[in-house]
Amino acid sequence: MSAWQPYAPMADGFYPELARIAALCGAMPPESASEKNVQKSLATERLTERDFWILLSPAAEKYLEPMARRARDETIRHFGKTIQLFTPLYLANFCANRCVYCGFNANRAIVRQMLSLEEVEAEAKAVAATGLRRILALTGDAPAKTGAEYLASCIEILAGYFSSVSIEVPSMTVDGYALVVAAGAGGMTMFQETYNEALYAKLHPAGPKRDFAFRLDAPQRAVMGGMRSVNLGPLLGLGGWRSDTFHTGLHAAFLQERYPEQEISVSLPRMRPCGEKPASREEREFKPIPVSDRHFVQALLAFRCFMPQAGITLSTREPAHLRDKLVPLGVTRISAGVCTAVGGHARESGNGDEPQFNISDPRSVREIAEDLEKLGYQPVFTDWVLPGEGRTALPMGITQALGQVSNFIPPGANHA
Ligand code: SF4
Numbered sequence: 001m002s003a004w005q006p007y008a009p010m011a012d013g014f015y016p017e018l019a020r021i022a023a024l025c026g027a028m029p030p031e032s033a034s035e036k037n038v039q040k041s042l043a044t045e046r047l048t049e050r051d052f053w054i055l056l057s058p059a060a061e062k063y064l065e066p067m068a069r070r071a072r073d074e075t076i077r078h079f080g081k082t083i084q085l086f087t088p089l090y091l092a093n094f095c096a097n098r099c100v101y102c103g104f105n106a107n108r109a110i111v112r113q114m115l116s117l118e119e120v121e122a123e124a125k126a127v128a129a130t131g132l133r134r135i136l137a138l139t140g141d142a143p144a145k146t147g148a149e150y151l152a153s154c155i156e157i158l159a160g161y162f163s164s165v166s167i168e169v170p171s172m173t174v175d176g177y178a179l180v181v182a183a184g185a186g187g188m189t190m191f192q193e194t195y196n197e198a199l200y201a202k203l204h205p206a207g208p209k210r211d212f213a214f215r216l217d218a219p220q221r222a223v224m225g226g227m228r229s230v231n232l233g234p235l236l237g238l239g240g241w242r243s244d245t246f247h248t249g250l251h252a253a254f255l256q257e258r259y260p261e262q263e264i265s266v267s268l269p270r271m272r273p274c275g276e277k278p279a280s281r282e283e284r285e286f287k288p289i290p291v292s293d294r295h296f297v298q299a300l301l302a303f304r305c306f307m308p309q310a311g312i313t314l315s316t317r318e319p320a321h322l323r324d325k326l327v328p329l330g331v332t333r334i335s336a337g338v339c340t341a342v343g344g345h346a347r348e349s350g351n352g353d354e355p356q357f358n359i360s361d362p363r364s365v366r367e368i369a370e371d372l373e374k375l376g377y378q379p380v381f382t383d384w385v386l387p388g389e390g391r392t393a394l395p396m397g398i399t400q401a402l403g404q405v406s407n408f409i410p411p412g413a414n415h416a
Pocket of ligand 1: 098099105106141209
């Protein structure tokens with residue numbers, strides 16, 4: 001997309017839905033929902049958009065227990081007691097954007113780096129040695145340095161070590177997504193950050209990410225480019241948590257309805273501090289809106305009740321004790337062994353190790369897997385593996401994965 005050609009939102013995309021959602025929310029401010037409304041919504045077998053909005057209301061705060069029971073039962077029905085594990089791998093931190101909440105933004109005087117293909121392979125080996133077979137590759141937003149071609153080269157390497165390679169990168173065109181899919185990417189994560197367009201403009205004062213609609217349509221373009229799995233999310237703490245959770249859920253439902261073959265899931269990360277002092281006026285003026293644990297849990301439960309079959313990812317932005325408590329309430333995927341610095345899995349720490357944000361759960365992959373087993377959940381290291389012709393697919397668990405680390409996949413063999 002050229003800077004001088006403003007992006008026109010897709011006519012059959014989510015952008016035109018925003019006006020309808022604004023009208024729906026305006027007709028029923030959250031404070032106007034009653035306990036009776038909440039009880040009725042919870043008694044409904046299949047929640048409507050309105051029910052979802054009601055479960056996000058202040059009146060629903062007293063109903064977290066029944067919401068939690070419903071969320072747990074629905075999750076076990078659809079996913080069993082399994083949790084998929086993955087880890088992020090930061091390929092580069094060059095960035096042309098000035099997102100006011102991010103430690104990688106262009107104003108920050110941090111060491112900028114991108115991994116060479118040899119370094120990508122070293123990272124892949126280091127992560128694969130933990131037993132993980134799902135990876136999420138990330139970059140900042142610097143198309144001239146880390147555009148689709150660089151990404152495709154990295155993905156080809158990663159696909160040799162991991163059964164599932166996903167990306168969290170800047171919005172791309174359909175052709176860009178098709179290129180990385182051909183290289184072996186199967187999933188993408190796109191955080192809209194906030195669905196409040198006016199607030200979005202303030203939080204993103206400069207850079208290509210400033211184009212709200214181009215980002216909003218990105219998940220749909222990814223599907224059109226062949227992406228099998230799409231993960232959406234806000235960044236809770238930027239705008240109103242109720243509204244941003246509601247929009248995320250409706251965006252996920254919108255995509256799932258149009259693309260029933262694709263796996264649509266969500267993440268609900270909360271703001272974390274990002275280290276260094278603010279480097280610009282915009283950053284100094286930025287005031288996050290803290291989301292309490294109670295409201296965070298309400299958001300997660302309401303979403304699970306609304307979309308019982310959708311995956312929910314929980315990141316290391318949340319502390320270990322809270323992550324363990326949330327596992328039975330609807331979560332299906334968590335990150336483990338996380339480092340948010342470029343090359344952080346294989347390199348000795350040193351200059352240029354600035355993380356994008358500070359994590360709250362520093363447990364290793366093995367520690368997280370063992371803690372999940374103590375909770376009665378099976379940690380799943382990969383996508384489904386077929387044990388033999390005509391037999392049922394089984395998720396690969398910790399014992400198998402750790403036992404097979406040395407001989408599981410020869411480097412270069414793509415078994416995606
Ligand atoms: S959030 Fe992403 S796009 Fe924004 S400054 Fe950070 S790395 Fe760049």
